[in-house]
Amino acid sequence: SAVISQKPSRDICQRGTSLTIQCQVDSQVTMMFWYRQQPGQSLTLIATANQGSEATYESGFVIDKFPISRPNLTFSTLTVSNMSPEDSSIYLCSVSRGGVGNEQFFGPGTRLTVL
Amino acid sequence: AQTVTQSQPEMSVQEAETVTLSCTYDTSESDYYLFWYKQPPSRQMILVIRQEAYKQQNATENRFSVNFQKAAKSFSLKISDSQLGDAAMYFCAFMDSNYQLIWGAGTKLIIKP
Numbered sequence: 001s002a003v004i005s006q007k008p009s010r011d012i013c014q015r016g017t018s019l020t021i022q023c024q025v026d027s028q029v030t031m032m033f034w035y036r037q038q039p040g041q042s043l044t045l046i047a048t049a050n051q052g053s054e055a056t057y058e059s060g061f062v063i064d065k066f067p068i069s070r071p072n073l074t075f076s077t078l079t080v081s082n083m084s085p086e087d088s089s090i091y092l093c094s095v096s097r098g099g100v101g102n103e104q105f106f107g108p109g110t111r112l113t114v115l
Numbered sequence: 116a117q118t119v120t121q122s123q124p125e126m127s128v129q130e131a132e133t134v135t136l137s138c139t140y141d142t143s144e145s146d147y148y149l150f151w152y153k154q155p156p157s158r159q160m161i162l163v164i165r166q167e168a169y170k171q172q173n174a175t176e177n178r179f180s181v182n183f184q185k186a187a188k189s190f191s192l193k194i195s196d197s198q199l200g201d202a203a204m205y206f207c208a209f210m211d212s213n214y215q216l217i218w219g220a221g222t223k224l225i226i227k228p
Contacts, residue, residue, distance in 0.1 A: 033215075040221075045215060108158060
């Protein structure tokens with residue numbers, strides 16, 4: 001298993017500002033993922049962050065808006081840039097040790113409200 | 116492209132009864148993995164059960180079991196002896212060859228005391 005923490009747990013931000021969300025894992029993992037989830041809805045993958053390489057973004061998400069860092073095997077950050085109310089959501093970090101069939105472990109999420 | 120469909124937005128069950136949550140998927144791959152995840156109101160997503168497509172035997176984890184029908188591309192979750200703590204959103208997910216999860220829309224499970 002893996003224990004994942006996220007900071008902040010929630011935040012209220014002003015339009016046009018940026019917020020960086022941190023994801024810390026208690027052990028080294030190969031793959032880290034960032035998701036967005038509207039309350040009561042499914043998860044949408046933003047990007048996959050692998051250590052030592054550029055993050056891979058899904059359709060509809062761009063690096064300028066959601067820059068990601070992955071400096072080592074236990075830590076990653078997601079920045080939500082130039083925020084608008086449409087960015088209000090829950091942002092989830094998950095990790096996997098890689099390999100076929102390995103489960104993803106999830107952090108508690110960051111609830112973001114943009115005014 | 117793979118898709119996952121959960122046709123039941125909400126289900127309710129009496130405490131101690133049995134409930135089945137439906138999930139269908141579409142893929143052209145022959146080897147893959149399927150998952151059921153649970154997300155309680157506290158928001159932390161946890162794995163309930165995992166099924167490997169090449170295994171014909173249905174996976175079980177205590178009160179949770181699956182009915183995996185590969186030909187029909189169906190992967191339902193059965194919860195026996197439902198408990199109040201089972202109340203949550205349940206998501207069905209398919210793992211593709213890139214190790215990414217393709218998610219269903221979710222089913223909200225309500226447990227009636």
